[in-house]
Amino acid sequence: MAAAKRHRTMITNESRPDLPAFVRLQFEPVRGAWALLSPEKVMWPDDVSHDILKRCNGKMTVAEIISSLAVEYDAPEAIIGDDVCGFLQTWADRRLVIA
């Protein structure tokens, strides 16, 4: 069995999530909506997903992303933290987010 050259990305509070070079988050003017373009698939992130994805810049840690969202949404970090980590892990498993 060939050794996999890749490993599953596990999201922690210290991870610095980023979008891979081949995944693009761009505004689509005809529909007036944000689109996420990836190999063979187009997704339409809702407002909350978009707010998380636009912070995936390879610089902010997950903890910093959660703090920033807590301020913007006026919600306790303890409440949104698990949701944000779960979201990022799901997207990492689809290879749409790297860290």
Place this chain on the structure above:
Amino acid sequence: MTAPGPPIGMLAELTHRCPLQCPYCSNPAKLLKANAELKTADWVRVFNEAADLGILQVHLSGGEPTLRGDLEEVVSALSSRGVYSNLITAGVNMKPERITALKNAGLDHVQLSVQGATPEITEKIGNMKGAHENKLATARAVRAAKLPLTLNAPIHRHNIHQVEDFIELALDLDADRLEIANVQYYGWALINRTQLMPAWDDVMQQVDIVEEARERLRGVLLIDFVTPDYYAEFPKPCMGGWAQDAFMITPDGSAMPCHAAHTIPHLTFDNVKDKSLADIWDSSPAFDAYRGTDWMQEPCRSCERRDADFGGCRCQALAIAGDAAATDPACSLSPLHDTMLKIAGQTQSAGEMVDDFTFRRIGVQQADRIAD
């Protein structure tokens, strides 16, 4: 029935020319020659119209799209408009420098077909010596250029025993995605159905292998699984619904809702040389023919799944039921579902590893049959 909103994706078949002769090719049995192909300026105009229309992804296919010397130019036209470009290639005729040039032109993704996991099967199916090594070299060059890579393995009875090997190959080549795509039986594949249809036990074993691998390789390799129609309970939502969010352009500029739509004889197709993409998307009679649900017969019309699978594939309905508006016989609710299962059973026993394929070739409509 008017257009449901802007289309998301478009498949552009830039040419029918191809160095391979796969007996399940999705191109029509009557292939176009190079002198019928759209010119560079036509494609550039069409791709700008596509961006204006709201199309976000264009799949550059064929035939073999890299046989077009102007591929870099059309890729540039897409990237300059922010349209995601996906090159669908057999990867047997490309030098690493070409891949670098395409990357520099703005190419976003490469989908490489693999006919077999071993040289023997790859050469037998594509009818080309040395094809396998060339494909591996292309895959490595794609990754070296830091382009994302999908391997597409069309599955049939001659390679269904290699599904595990395809997964290993994808890992070895550092692919991002693997498509285990069971052959769809229309066009060339329908001509070769007896030779290609897999056995029931092999299909079931394949499902187990894919499910286990998906779990084991979570976050490492994405595996898309196109299940075999003839053994399904419900049909696939072909193209996400007829002219719902995607369509295709043939090498000579015909706009079709799917790449087999030409098999439905009463449809007439608009051409991008005569009409804008916006006009075609909004009002082409062929696009309107099976859009939405108004055209449906029973059991589709009153079915709760009608908006989930849109009655399945129109071309398969025509091929098996003789009526493109019938329920896709892949559906267990179709009165012809048993007929379809019988075809599967009969072709399996009749096709016991028969490999006298009718190979896909230009200018060979009544293709000569070649025995190995």
